[in-house]
Amino acid sequence: MDSISIDEILGITRGELLQGERDLKIKNVKIDSRKIQNGDLYIPIIGEKNNGHEYIEQAFLNGGSVSLTQEKDRPFPEKMTVILVESTLEAMKALASFNRHRYQLPVIAITGSSGKTTTKDLVASVLAQKYTTLKTEGNFNNEYGIPQTLFNLGPEHEMAVIEMGMDHLGDISKSIRSVDPDIGVITNIGLCHIERLKTQENIFLAKKEILQTLKNDGMALVNGDDGFLKKLKEEKNSYQVQTFGINDQQSIKALEYVSNSSGLQMLVEWEGKKENYSFGFPGVHNVYNCLVAIWLGHFYKMTQPEIQKGLDAFVPSGNRMNIFSIGKIKVINDAYNANPDAMKASLDVLETVGADYGRRIAVLGDMLEMGDFGPAAHYEIGEYARKKADVLIGVGDLGKEICRGYGQNRNDVYHVANADAAGACLRKIIASEDIVLIKASRGMGLEKVLDYIEGGNK
Structure with missing residues (x-):
C-alpha cells in the first residue's frame, strides 16, 4: 500500500490524537504485534480470547511508531503516536476501505x-x-x-x-x-x-x-x-x-x-x-x-x-485436494474442511483417480456444524462412499453414521475415535498401490493421518 499520513488516518477513522507526532507516514497496517515492522500502524483488536491492547508496547518495541486504541486510559509508550477511536475494528475496516478505493x-x-x-x-x-x-x-x-x-x-x-x-x-x-x-x-x-x-x-x-x-x-x-x-x-x-x-x-x-x-x-x-x-x-x-x-x-x-x-x-491451497505419492501409495489430501457436497466431490475424485490403483481407501471424518442434519447427512455419505471406495475408515462420533451408511457388518469398514486412531488403523491395512482419500472438517485434524502413511509418527 502507499503510505498514509496521520492526518489522513485521523480523518478516515474519526479519531483523536492522544499523544505523539503528526508528521509521520504509515507504510502498512498490522493487527499482529509480532509482525509489526518499522513504519507500520498497529491496530489492537479485541477478540474472544485476546485483547490486542495488551500488546501495544510489544508493537512499539518491534518498530511500530503509531497505534490506534479504543481504551483511552491505558499506559502507552512515551514516544509512540496514539490515536483514540470509538472501535478499533470499525477503524480498521474504514482504513481498508480507503486503501481499496484509492x-x-x-x-x-x-x-x-x-x-x-x-x-x-x-x-x-x-x-x-x-x-x-x-x-x-x-x-x-x-x-x-x-x-x-x-x-x-x-x-x-x-x-x-x-x-x-x-x-x-x-x-x-x-x-x-x-x-x-x-x-x-x-x-x-x-x-x-x-x-x-x-x-x-x-x-x-x-x-x-x-x-x-x-x-x-x-x-x-x-x-x-x-x-x-x-x-x-x-x-x-x-x-x-x-x-x-x-x-x-x-x-x-x-x-x-x-x-x-x-x-x-x-x-x-x-x-x-x-x-x-x-x-x-x-x-x-x-x-x-x-x-x-x-x-x-x-x-x-x-x-x-x-x-x-x-x-x-494452478496450485491448490494447503490440505485442499492435494494429490501426491508417498512411495507407491497415492494420497488425496483434502482434509482442510468438509460438507456433504464437498465430501461427495472428493469421493468422486477417489473413484476416478483410483481406477489406476489397487484398493480405494476413504478416511472420512465428521462434518461439523451440521446440527440436526448431521446424522442423516453422514449416513448418506456412507451410502455414497459404498459406490466409490473399497475400504472405509470412519472417524469421530458422526463417523459412526458414515460407517452405518457404508455397511457396518462388512469386513472392509472400520470406525475409530480420532485422527491418530485413524492413522494407526490405516498403517495396519494399507498396501503398495493403494490410494487413500483423507477428508473431514478442519476441527478433526485429519491431516495427522499423513504422518502414519509416511511412517513419521509411531
Missing part, C-alpha cells in the same frame, strides 16, 4: 458453500497470466482477515480477488462495503453452516450479501445449475447476472467434459464460441470452478492460450 482496478469477490477457495485460487492463477493480481491468502476471508488483504493492495496491482467466508447471517455484510466488488461470484448453496442458519434459504440469503454493493455496471456470476442461485436471474436487480454450469442455458457452459486420473478435458461454450480446455485435477466440481476462471479470463480480454496457461499454473 486504486482504480477491478475487484472480484468470491463466496459459496464449497469450492470458494479453489475458485479464488483458480481465478487468481488465470488473471495473473496477464495482470498483476492480489488474492486472499490462507484463511484471511473473514471480518478480520479481509481488511488485512486489502492493506496489501498497492499501485502495482491491476486485479484483486477477494475470498469472503461467513458463519452467520450478516457476516459478509460486515466487510462487503470495504471490498466493494465489481463482480460477485457465488459458487453454490449447500449445507455448510446449516447448524447456525437452520435452512438453505438462510444460507442463500447470507451468501447473497456479497452482491449488496454492486453498482448498475456490476456483475453477479453464479452457478446456474444451483436451485437457489438460478433464481437470481428472475429477480429485478440493478446489477447484471451471468451464470455458469453444465445444464440448461448458461452464460458459459461446459458442453462436454471427461474426468479421469489425469484430470479434466472440457469443451466450453462462451458467447457462441467453443474452446477446449484441460485441468490437472479431476471431478465435476472442478468443471464449475474452471468455468468461473474461464469466464472471468474472457471478460477481462484474455485469450484461450493465456487462460489455459493459468489453469495449468
